[in-house]
Amino acid sequence: MAAIFPVPICRKVPLSFLLFIAMVTTATVWSVRSGFLWTGICLVAVTAPLAALYWWMLHVNPSKTRIIIDDGDLLVDAPPxxxxxxxxxxxxxxxxxxxxxxxxxxxxxxxxxxxxxxxxxxxxxxxxxxxxxxxxxxxxxxxxxxxxxxxxxxxxxxxxxxxxxxxxxxxxxx
Structure with a gap:
């Protein structure tokens, strides 16, 4: 039977990232409400794609990383x-x-x-x-x-x- 050992990233990294996203969201809402509409639009246009990329990098890929010992073989699966x-x-x-x-x-x-x-x-x-x-x-x-x-x-x-x-x-x- 295979022994599987996950290698997730420490919790503080994605949590810190989510805190950063909350701060950017707050700045975006403030910008739009204060009349700086284009500043808010630019924040969303730049931050949303980068946030998706970094979320993938900091949470999704590390959550798939694993080390497997099976039938005398070592398999390391660490996407990407x-x-x-x-x-x-x-x-x-x-x-x-x-x-x-x-x-x-x-x-x-x-x-x-x-x-x-x-x-x-x-x-x-x-x-x-x-x-x-x-x-x-x-x-x-x-x-x-x-x-x-x-x-x-x-x-x-x-x-x-x-x-x-x-x-x-x-x-x-x-």
């Missing part, structure tokens, strides 16, 4: 940036670490990703110029090394993921 499949037998080592404490992961270069407020989702380059697939809610992650790339995984239930991976390969805890 990546979908990766890796046999667990090709993982050479697994350990738990804080990305800020590891020289290899501290200053990763962004390739195809989004990263803010501790949430990271996408492909990065490590210090040794190796690809790293990062899907994490915080800096504490399960690090899985393969010959081709790293997987840095930090779902909401990190302990559950460590236990699921530990049933297939040994995991060194920090």
């Amino acid at each position: 940036f990546l979908k990766a499949n890796q046999p667990m037998t090709s993982i050479s080592r697994a350990f738990v670490a804080n990305m800020n404490d590891e020289d290899e992961f501290r200053d990763m270069k962004k390739e195809q990703c989004m990263a803010f407020f501790g949430y990271k989702n996408g492909i990065f380059k490590t210090a040794s110029n190796k690809d790293a697939i990062v899907v994490a809610r915080s800096n504490k992650v399960l690090c899985l090394e393969t010959p081709e790339r790293w997987f840095l995984l930090g779902p909401k239930d990190l302990d559950g993921l460590i236990q699921a991976v530990g049933q297939v390969i040994p995991v060194k805890n920090a």
